[in-house]
Amino acid sequence: MLGSTDKTQYLLxxxxxxxxxxxxxSEAKELLSDLNAAGISNVKLIYSGMVNGGxxxxxxxxxVSIASGLGSSSDFKSLSDYASSIGAExxxxxxxxxxxxxxxxxxxxVAWNIVNNRGQLYTFDPVTLKVDDEADYKLYMINPNYLSSYLESIKNSFNKKFGITTIAxxxxLTFIPTNYKGTQVSMSTGEEISMAAGKSLSDGMKLMLSNPVSDAYAYSSSLTDIPTQDSGMRILDASIPFMQLVLDGYKTYSGESLNLESTDIRKQFVQAIETRSALKFTFTYRDSSLLNKTEQENLFAVDYSYWKDSVPEFYTEYENFYESVKGATIESHELYxxxxxxxxxxxxxGVKVYxxxxxxxxxxxxxxxxxxDYQIKK
Structure with missing residues (x-):
């Protein structure tokens, strides 16, 4: 779910x-109500763009503070309480x-790189395959020497502000931080620092991480954005979901949002069946055209009204598959x-999925x- 973002406005x-x-x-609550009425339960609502600038x-x-335009603390509590009442989070x-x-x-x-510049995470232009230097908002990395106290402060503020123990x-832990100015931090030390900080944050919290490094799996209650496809390089003979084969039965995990990928959505759904990945969608309750001329304008397929009727169909089909393998684990995966x-x-x-x-x-x-397509045989 996308909450709020920056956009150039005009006055006179x-x-x-x-x-x-x-x-x-209030709109997120209405969306949850729609899903519940359609028989979709156990929803984990990942609310992006909800705090400090969206x-x-x-x-x-x-x-931590609520981004403007979303509502008050009491509005959030109403959403959280309603989610709990229907078995969602x-x-x-x-x-x-x-x-x-x-x-x-x-x-x-802030972290500093080896040439004495502030460390940044870059996005790439999919057309030119070059760094996107025209982004209005630069993404800076937190100094690993500051990370532990930073996360502890956020945890305390988060608990006080929202009163919940679920955080995504x-x-x-999607990258290993380093620092080359002042107290230098190498990759190996950065890994130790970030893992310790992640472990501390997860204490008493249900932490959902997005495709983190494998060492971080131990500190997450659930995982999301786990790839269901390979890199597509021609040198590869086959695509095998090794990660899901390891995680199956130990962690709840999902793939990337079905409505954000460039490949056919049916293929993504079948890949979710193959890997037993939970289904994930990304939505805005309001018209996705509002994302035009924002940093997120590439997310053009997120309008909930467009997907409202088809999402229950996906979940019904997935539920039929899940019920046949509930309580079981993947024993083998083979190319025929x-x-x-x-x-x-x-x-x-004993169930086989072809x-x-x-x-x-x-x-x-x-x-x-x-x-x-696929066939399930018991």
Whole structure:
């Protein structure tokens, strides 16, 4: 769920930096109500752009505050209480290892790279494959020497502000921090520092991490954005979901949002079946055209009204699959006759899932499977 973002507004023809609300707390509550009425339960609502500047989140050095336009603390409590009443959970999504703009990040709070510049996380232009130097908001890395106290301060502020123990982070432990100015921190030391900070944050909290480094799995209650596809490089003979094979039965995990990927959504759904990844979608309650001329304008397929009718269909189909393998674990994963398009996943309860990624129907061990589809046999 996307909450708020920065957008240039105009007053008497004069531009100024304003805030654009994408989904308020009351609208998020209404969306949860819709999903519940459609029979979709156990929802984990990851609320991005909810604090301190929204999607382009600023440093949290002064504590956690609600982004403007979303509602009050009591509105959030109403959302959280409603979610609890229907078996759902709200996970405010925070940047914890980085922040947009240098405000609040003095010299000893920001990481410095080896050429004595402030450490940044860069985005790349998908057309030119070069660093995007025209981004209005630069993403700076938190100094690892400051990280432990920074996260402890955020944890205390978060608990006081929201009174919940569920928190998500899209950047925490996704990279190993270093610092080359003042007290220098190498990669190995940076890993030790960041893991210790993550462990401390997870104490008493349900922490959801976004495709973190593998050492961080121990500190997360659930994982999201775990890749279900390979890099696509021609040198690869086959795509095998090793990560999910390891995680299955030990952690709750999802892939990336089905409505944000460039590949066919049906293929992504079948990949979720193959890897037993929970389904994930990203939505705005308001029209996604509001993202035009913002840093998030590439998220054009997030309008909830467009997906409202199809999401229950995806979840109903997925639930039918999940019920057949509930309580079981993946015992084997194989390519049928060394064909990367044909797969067999076997579960500990004897259920087999036959998968066909090809363009034509195929027969796998005598089971007929339509193109880009699957069959479950007990």
């Amino acid at each position: 023809g004069i531009p100024y930096e304003g805030k654009q609300t994408l989904t308020s707390f 999607m382009n989140q600023r440093a949290l050095t002064s504590g 709200v996970y405010p999504n925070l940047l914890l290892q980085s922040a947009y703009t240098k405000k609040g990040l003095s010299g000893d709070r 982070s899209s950047d925490l 006759e060394r064909d990367d398009n044909l797969r067999i996943v076997t579960y500990s309860n 998968i066909n990624y090809g363009d034509e129907a195929a027969e796998i061990e005598g089971v007929s499977v339509d193109a880009l």
